[in-house]
Amino acid sequence: MAAVPLTDIEPLQNVLSARPLGLFSDIDGTLSPIVERPEEATVTPRCRNLLKRLTGEGVRVALITGRTLEVARSMVKIDEAAYAANHGLEYWFKGRVEWAEGVDEYRALVEQVLAETTQLEVADVQVERKGPGVAFHYRRAPDAEAARAAILHAMPLSTARRFNVSEGRKVIELRPDVQANKGTATRLVADRLGVRGIISVGDDRTDVDMFEAVSDLRSRGIEGCRVAVLSAETVPELLSAVDYTVEGVEGVEWLLGEVLKAVGGKSP
Numbered sequence: 001m002a003a004v005p006l007t008d009i010e011p012l013q014n015v016l017s018a019r020p021l022g023l024f025s026d027i028d029g030t031l032s033p034i035v036e037r038p039e040e041a042t043v044t045p046r047c048r049n050l051l052k053r054l055t056g057e058g059v060r061v062a063l064i065t066g067r068t069l070e071v072a073r074s075m076v077k078i079d080e081a082a083y084a085a086n087h088g089l090e091y092w093f094k095g096r097v098e099w100a101e102g103v104d105e106y107r108a109l110v111e112q113v114l115a116e117t118t119q120l121e122v123a124d125v126q127v128e129r130k131g132p133g134v135a136f137h138y139r140r141a142p143d144a145e146a147a148r149a150a151i152l153h154a155m156p157l158s159t160a161r162r163f164n165v166s167e168g169r170k171v172i173e174l175r176p177d178v179q180a181n182k183g184t185a186t187r188l189v190a191d192r193l194g195v196r197g198i199i200s201v202g203d204d205r206t207d208v209d210m211f212e213a214v215s216d217l218r219s220r221g222i223e224g225c226r227v228a229v230l231s232a233e234t235v236p237e238l239l240s241a242v243d244y245t246v247e248g249v250e251g252v253e254w255l256l257g258e259v260l261k262a263v264g265g266k267s268p
């Protein structure tokens with residue numbers, strides 16, 4: 001079934017009447033507009049206000065994000081919410097940090113990798129510690145190709161080979177070699193929060209894993225709906241993974257307001 005624009009909350013009645021109800025949301029591009037410099041992205045005050053009020057009405061709000069837990073919490077600033085951060089590696093439940101299974105040993109390994117790759121810093125490589133992983137950014141290096149080669153050269157010589165190595169835009173990232181993505185995160189959070197209904201919202205490729213997990217949960221009797229946030233950069237695979245679409249972060253604000261009204265909150 002093709003995704004249809006959501007203009008009315010009525011089609012979500014089955015999900016909205018399930019208790020406990022979960023609201024599972026991505027952060028970047030969903031609650032916060034995409035900006036040139038990711039470190040400057042902020043959740044809109046309206047999104048934060050609505051999410052906070054939803055938690056007050058008993059809705060189990062969960063943030064499912066690629067950001068580190070520390071950054072995700074500082075962006076959303078709602079401690080009552082659950083967080084599945086770093087693509088399912090780091091969690092926050094009831095004020096406590098938890099890790100995905102198998103991740104703990106990597107936290108010590110990161111220290112070793114950092115010690116073994118200190119010489120990279122002089123080559124204008126920015127080393128970012130990401131919880132149980134590490135990212136080497138070479139965007140600022142004068143010779144990007146040389147910087148990339150230097151990083152990759154350092155990898156097999158060090159503890160780095162214990163990690164999954166992946167490349168992104170001017171970044172080489174080491175992630176723990178454990179099975180984790182937004183799909184494993186969604187299943188774990190749904191289980192821990194005991195939700196019987198889930199409204200899931202996301203805007204990007206990695207959110208497809210979350211939407212597929214919601215589909216699986218539906219086959220286990222949990223009510224679920226999947227909403228894509230449209231932008232100029234929407235990828236086709238996102239649209240084939242959802243039931244509904246909304247337009248941009250403003251569309252998400254509208255949706256959150258409608259959900260709040262439906263669960264008995266005062267009209268925002």
Ligand SMILES: [Mg+2]
Pocket residue numbers: 026027028029030202203204
């Ligand atoms: Mg996103």
